[in-house]
Amino acid sequence: MSLKITLKEINDIVIIGLNGTLDTNTSPEAEVEINKSLEKGATKMAIDLENTRYVSSAGLRIFLATAKQMMARSGKVILCHPNEIVKDILHVSGFNTIIDVKPTVDQALKEM
Template structure:
C-alpha cells in the first residue's frame, strides 16, 4: 500500500493506493496521526485507488476521527468503489463519516 499526501487550502488529502489490510494499516495509522498531530483540522481520505479494506483499516479511521473530533476537526472520505462502500454500510460507518464522490465534493465539506 502507498499513502500519497497533498495539501490544498489547509486541508490534507491522503490518497490511498492498493490494499488497506492488517499488514498495511499500521503504516496508514502512522501517517494519519502525523497529520493530526501537525495540527491539521481537515483531512480528506481519497479511496479512488484503494482496492481493498478490512476491519483493520476501519479501526484506524475510527481512531483517527475520534482524535480529530476532540479538536473540532473532521475526516471526509471520497471516491469509494461500490463494494468498499458496502463495507462501510454493513459496519455502520456511513453515519460516522461524510462519504462523497470526489475530492472536489470533499473540499466543499469544509
C-alpha cells in the same frame, strides 16, 4: 498486497490517498502517516479511497480513531471516492453513518 500512501495539502486540508489494500499488514503504515498529519495540527482531512481496493476491520479502526481525534479538536474527516467494494464495506459496517462519505474529493473539499 501493498499500500501506497500519498499526501497533499490544499489550503489547510490534508488529502491522504490510499492506493492498494488497507488491511492488517498495511494499516500500521497508513496510521503512522495519518498520525503525522494529526501531530502537525491538521483539523481538516480528506481520505481519498478512489484507488483503495479493499478495507479490512484494521483499516476501519484507523478511520474511527482518526474521526475521534478530529472530533476532539473540532476538526473534520471525510472519506471520499470509494469504489463499490469499499462503499459496501462502509455501508455494511455502518461507518457511512459515523463518518462523512462523499463521491468525489472535490465535493469533500467544498464541505470542509
